Amino acid sequence: MAAHAGGLTAPGPTEDARVPARSDVPAPAHGVLADERVTTQDGSVVVRDLVRAYGLGEGDGRVLRGLDLTIAAGEFVAILGRSGSGKSTLLRALAGLDHDVHGTGTIAVPERVSVVFQDSRLLPWARVLDNVTLGLRGAGARELGAERLAEVGLAGRERAWPTELSGGEQQRVSLARSLVREPQLLLADEPFGALDALTRTRMHALLRDLCARHLPAVLLVTHDVDEAIVLADRVVVLDEGRIALDTPVAHRDPGDPGYVALRRELLDALGVPPVVPGRPTTSATDRSTP
Numbered sequence: 519m520a521a522h523a524g525g526l527t528a529p530g531p532t533e534d535a536r537v538p539a540r541s542d543v544p545a546p547a548h549g550v551l552a553d554e555r556v557t558t559q560d561g562s563v564v565v566r567d568l569v570r571a572y573g574l575g576e577g578d579g580r581v582l583r584g585l586d587l588t589i590a591a592g593e594f595v596a597i598l599g600r601s602g603s604g605k606s607t608l609l610r611a612l613a614g615l616d617h618d619v620h621g622t623g624t625i626a627v628p629e630r631v632s633v634v635f636q637d638s639r640l641l642p643w644a645r646v647l648d649n650v651t652l653g654l655r656g657a658g659a660r661e662l663g664a665e666r667l668a669e670v671g672l673a674g675r676e677r678a679w680p681t682e683l684s685g686g687e688q689q690r691v692s693l694a695r696s697l698v699r700e701p702q703l704l705l706a707d708e709p710f711g712a713l714d715a716l717t718r719t720r721m722h723a724l725l726r727d728l729c730a731r732h733l734p735a736v737l738l739v740t741h742d743v744d745e746a747i748v749l750a751d752r753v754v755v756l757d758e759g760r761i762a763l764d765t766p767v768a769h770r771d772p773g774d775p776g777y778v779a780l781r782r783e784l785l786d787a788l789g790v791p792p793v794v795p796g797r798p799t800t801s802a803t804d805r806s807t808p
């Protein structure tokens with residue numbers, strides 16, 4: 519499986535070998551992975567007994583402690599967890615982009631995987647369309663790229679430079695680039711984390727539409743409980759390297775009592791106490807994970 523990480527391939531051992539060896543510069547850390555990696559034929563994701571540990575961190579350094587997770591083909595799963603709970607580590611494991619960590623486990627993912635990050639990671643020296651079609655071959659590549667750009671609302675901006683776009687527009691390009699290969703699995707690591715609230719809400723609607731049209735399985739890492747509920751079919755909460763809660767989303771309307779109850783359940787799992795009237799609080803405490 520080759521993860522298409524926003525048009526960039528993951529730095530591998532070959533690239534690292536080009537870095538001149540200098541005794542005063544610590545060598546890049548390389549982990550030892552003893553995973554069994556297989557490709558699923560039906561577009562699903564199956565993770566079994568996944569362990570990940572970074573060197574000699576706290577305790578035994580383990581960040582993921584025998585994690586099991588299944589995502590059905592076309593299913594949208596959001597993953598929440600306190601800072602440092604291992605969300606990005608899990609995403610990188612699925613993407614095959616974790617070369618600096620030790621671990622074991624079984625990872626089964628589909629053949630075509632795309633990754634979207636918080637920063638758009640566009641190549642500044644390439645025009646928007648070239649960013650979208652980077653590495654894509656075939657006569658129809660440019661038409662396909664232009665089609666995807668239109669889908670994300672950027673028709674006519676094909677020849678723009680990335681720096682000429684707003685942050686939200688750059689993330690739209692990043693989404694277009696991730697979809698141009700028709701991924702069966704879309705891995706998104708806080709893709710809207712750097713956007714303002716209004717742009718973020720628009721991007722939620724866009725992502726929902728794109729997923730309904732292209733039907734990839736999605737793993738979305740987010741700190742935002744509401745974002746998770748609004749977008750996902752299922753929400754998973756990670757805690758200390760294990761799944762603390764795995765619950766379906768039945769209500770997306772914030773006015774629905776079911777929405778409010780699920781929101782509270784998720785906040786409880788994240789260790790965020792209820793807001794007591796009269797006691798000062800910050801919106802971040804109630805809205806995001808700690």
Ligand SMILES: Nc1ncnc2c1ncn2[C@@H]1O[C@H](COP(=O)(O)OP(=O)(O)OP(=O)(O)O)[C@@H](O)[C@H]1O
Nearest residue numbers: 572575581599600601602603604605606607608618
């Ligand atoms: N390359 C690395 N080397 C050493 N430790 C790392 C590395 N990457 C992550 N860690 C550690 O692993 C733990 C989990 O990190 P990870 O980024 O997966 O958490 P997260 O849940 O995504 O956090 P956040 O919500 O803050 O982004 C953290 O304690 C972090 O310091």
